[in-house]
Structure formats: structure tokens, C-alpha cells
Amino acid sequence: EDQVTQSPEALRLQEGESSSLNCSYTVSGLRGLFWYRQDPGKGPEFLFTLYSAGEEKEKERLKATLTKKESFLHITAPKPEDSATYLCAVPLLTGANNLFFGTGTRLTVIP
Amino acid sequence: DADVTQTPRNRITKTGKRIMLECSQTKGHDRMYWYRQDPGLGLRLIYYSFDVKDINKGEISDGYSVSRQAQAKFSLSLESAIPNQTALYFCATRNGRLGLDTQYFGPGTRLTVL
Numbered sequence: 775e776d777q778v779t780q781s782p783e784a785l786r787l788q789e790g791e792s793s794s795l796n797c798s799y800t801v802s803g804l805r806g807l808f809w810y811r812q813d814p815g816k817g818p819e820f821l822f823t824l825y826s827a828g829e830e831k832e833k834e835r836l837k838a839t840l841t842k843k844e845s846f847l848h849i850t851a852p853k854p855e856d857s858a859t860y861l862c863a864v865p866l867l868t869g870a871n872n873l874f875f876g877t878g879t880r881l882t883v884i885p
Numbered sequence: 886d887a888d889v890t891q892t893p894r895n896r897i898t899k900t901g902k903r904i905m906l907e908c909s910q911t912k913g914h915d916r917m918y919w920y921r922q923d924p925g926l927g928l929r930l931i932y933y934s935f936d937v938k939d940i941n942k943g944e945i946s947d948g949y950s951v952s953r954q955a956q957a958k959f960s961l962s963l964e965s966a967i968p969n970q971t972a973l974y975f976c977a978t979r980n981g982r983l984g985l986d987t988q989y990f991g992p993g994t995r996l997t998v999l
């Protein structure tokens with residue numbers, strides 16, 4: 775059965791305190807992994823797509839990495855505006871390429 | 886202007902009422918999706934459409950129906966709303982011609998069924 779598990783469920787960081795969020799998956803034939811950011815009451819906003827193990831992508835204070843079993847979203851020196859829920863998703867192995875989402879990590883950065 | 890818009894943004898209704906949520910996009914994408922989001926359960930797919938003549942059920946389609954009126958418009962209907970359909974509803978679009986490509990989400994509709 776396809777599974778996407780994100781940990782921790784919630785994370786509180788002091789401003790400037792770097793950390794990592796985890797997304798582990800068990801899907802057949804991974805063809806990519808997506809990271810989204812979601813602010814309260816808003817739609818998910820695309821951050822990254824990773825296609826193969828070893829791939830890394832960066833955007834400002836965020837860096838996403840991918841292995842054969844999991845992905846990490848590293849947050850370096852976070853600021854309060856980085857507070858949000860971070861979602862990861864994988865496409866299911868069907869012709870539709872529909873995304874299967876994890877439940878997210880709610881990040882709070884305290885000034 | 887936003888690429889993916891949803892109306893209404895908030896709706897409160899009563900059990901048994903018929904409700905329609907609308908989604909419009911200006912991205913020119915062929916594929917459109919409806920999701921619901923509940924606390925602790927993440928985003929779950931209700932219906933998806935590859936074009937105006939291709940509608941498919943998702944993970945949780947019971948109690949919902951959809952209509953793809955044009956490439957740019959995709960509506961979700963609750964024929965007889967019930968309280969456990971209280972949730973955040975999101976529309977998303979994707980360019981299916983690019984293979985494995987990103988889904989772009991609308992701002993959401995918060996639906997409360999009393």
C-alpha cells in the first residue's frame with residue numbers, strides 16, 4: 775500500500791535555529807516527490823520537485839533532498855515568515871499521475 | 886489576478902441543501918482536480934478531469950458530483966450536504982501535456998454544514 779509519512783507533526787523553532795523536516799514514502803516506482811508550503815486558510819504553494827535519489831534543490835532558506843526512501847526539507851536560519859505547514863506528495867503509479875499527500879509538518883518559528 | 890480562483894471562499898449551509906463550488910483557471914491547463922482537506926487527514930482527492938469529456942472519481946467521491954463546463958471551469962456539487970462534509974475544499978490544475986508536472990492550487994473554499 776502506498777504511504778507518505780511526514781515527521782514531526784509539529785515543530786517549534788527559535789528564529790535562526792536550523793532544522794529538518796522528514797517525508798518518508800513507500801510507493802512502487804517513485805517518479806518524483808513534491809514539496810508544498812501551505813499558510814493557514816490558503817491553498818498549497820509549490821516549492822520543489824525532486825525526480826531522483828541524490829537530487830537537491832534550494833530556494834532561499836529551504837533545501838530539499840531526496841533518497842530512495844525519504845526526502846528532507848532543511849530549513850537554515852529560519853525566520854518567522856517561514857512559519858507554515860509543509861506538505862510533501864508523491865505521484866501514484868497509475869496513468870493519472872495523481873498526487874498522494876502526506877499530512878504535513880506544521881512549523882512555527884518564534885522571533 | 887490569481888491563476889486559479891474559487892468561489893465562494895466561505896459558505897455555511899444546512900444539512901440536506903444542495904451546494905455548488907466553482908473553480909476557474911487562466912493557466913490553460915487541461916487537467917483539473919478537486920480535493921478536500923480535513924485536520925490530521927491531509928489532502929484527499931475527490932474527482933479529477935483530464936478534459937471536458939473525461940471525468941474520473943478520486944479516493945472519496947461518494948456524496949459529490951462534478952461538471953467540467955469548459956477547459957477553464959470545473960465545478961463540485963454536494964447534492965445533499967451532510968455535516969461530515971464540513972472541510973476545506975481546494976481546486977488544482979496541472980498541464981498534463983508536460984508529463985509529471987506540478988499541480989497549482991486555488992485559495993480554497995471553507996464549507997461548513999450545520
